[in-house]
Amino acid sequence: MKGVMVTCARGRETQAGKEACDLLSEYAQKLYGDSFNDEPAEQDEDESIEDAIAREVAQAKKTKGGKKFLPLSTGTDCVIFIRAMDIEPSKLCHYVLSDLQKSGSKRTRYCMRFIPVDETSYANMEDIETMSERVFKPYFHAEDQKPTTFKIIPKIRHNDKVERDALLKKLAGMAGQGQNHTVSMDDPEYIILAEVIKSICFMGVVRDYEKLKKYNIQSIFEAAQKSEGNEEEVPEADDVKKDDDEKKVETTTSEAAPEKET
Template sequence: MSGAQEEKKRSKKRYGGPRCKRLKGARELEVGMRGVLVTCNMNERKCTWEAYSLLNEYADELFGPEKFADPEESHSEEEEEEGKDEEHDTEVALKKEVKQIKKFAQQRRFVALDSGANNVVFIRAHDIDPEKLVHRILQDLRETKKKKSRVIMRMLPVSGTCRAFPDDMEKFLSSFLEPWFKTPHHASYQISYKARNNNHSNRDDVIKALAGLVGKMNPKNKVDLTNPELTIIVEIIKTVCCVSVVRDYMLFRKYNLQEVTKGPPNQEQGQQEVTKGLPNQEQGQEEVTKGPPNQEQGQEEVTKGPPNQEQGQQEVTKGLPNQEQGQQEVAKSETNVTAEQNLTERGRSEGGSEETTDVAQGDEIKRVKQE
């Protein structure tokens, strides 16, 4: 049972182990390469396909169609090798496949490699100036206003690469930047810096060192952050520093393929303000049209004035009944007085005492005072 169990158990070698690890340099970004850095949003496969399509389209326009090696030469070399290594058939077959793959990869104009960062694809270019190619793509997109990609965000040319350490960067950049900034050449410039998956370099230190290096080449080189003539792009991924010097960086919206197809920001804002101004004008016209109703309201208020006068007249007329009531009360009091006088006269005629007359007079006086 122990022997059967041991046979069933799989060794670690069958799971691959170190042999399954990706060979460094086979499909990764390395020092000494040139190409294009392409950024995207969460879809690297589609980004790679769109980048191949764009780069091949404009590369055929600028540099002509892609050329491959003649198959006859490759066959003759393979036949010679077969004659030498007839005994080892398996080794010969493997060598053939490896050589064919290497030749095919070298012959291809563009090859996608692993950049070492998420949402970033590096496409190695062979015998092509990447800065010239990317500038032509962005120029055409800006002129035609046609979107030719959905996933690609930015395309940054990489004209040179070096190790991402201060000493190595200083040595490389001192010779790399000479065609643009060394006397008699001079220009206004800015520095665009970005680091991914790297903790060795500091942004401020790199920018200060690079600005000092450019200033030593020619004192006429000046920093301009609004509208520079040249932009030094520094992209660090892990231990590889990608460098390029580009033109029209701000004009092409920082080499953003999605933004460059839109109009300039100033013109877009002006158009929005103009479109927003039209409703305001319409509102002004509506307010002007609403003016006559206000006048009509004023006229209505003027016409409403007589009713107020009528109300005053009604109040005056209401006051008249009150006066009539007062007159009626006065008349009632006079009738009461005459009635009492008649009573007193009757009392005298009947021989009443003087006390009754005094009391009657006193009552009359009280009543008159009360009234």
């Protein structure tokens, strides 16, 4: 599955799920136009990530129509997963957050971070490797691929079978395999996000990670408010020139005038 991982305050998972679906649906309509149609569908609020994957595997292929965004429980406090249909999660999240940054509006009450998930797999190294080949291809192994820079940010929660260092080494080797890509800790073009929660690995590749405040909606809003509050009126160029000329005249007059006798 693909979609968006959403973080929120503890106990607000249900509200954040509905809020995220509404916001993502709104922006998907803007991004994809009339071809995007989010029709209502029945939903099992207690359905977990594992149950949803098992159901979709059994179905083999999802029928057309139905809900484009569907909140699913991750079984972890403060984290929910929004399953998405017929969209590119990284592209949509970048579009949403860039617009929120530009407008300076928050638009959310419960959602904190939007983390794009290009694909999910079961949390074992074999399945993660297979998934990574598909996820990395358009970013690092395209036919006309040019050297780029990347950084990997792994996070593991409630799982003692996947080791962080082993995951980091495996993903770095796969991203750079057969290419002249390099790891950049300061200013990478791409960030590989690998989130392991219980038995599922969520993976996405994003751009402008630092610029968009690590895809944190609250941080983007606070930075916009701070920037707006610090803005000062900048004098016009003609006014600056006029002030400088007046100062020069005053200085010249003062230096040329003789002292008045007392």
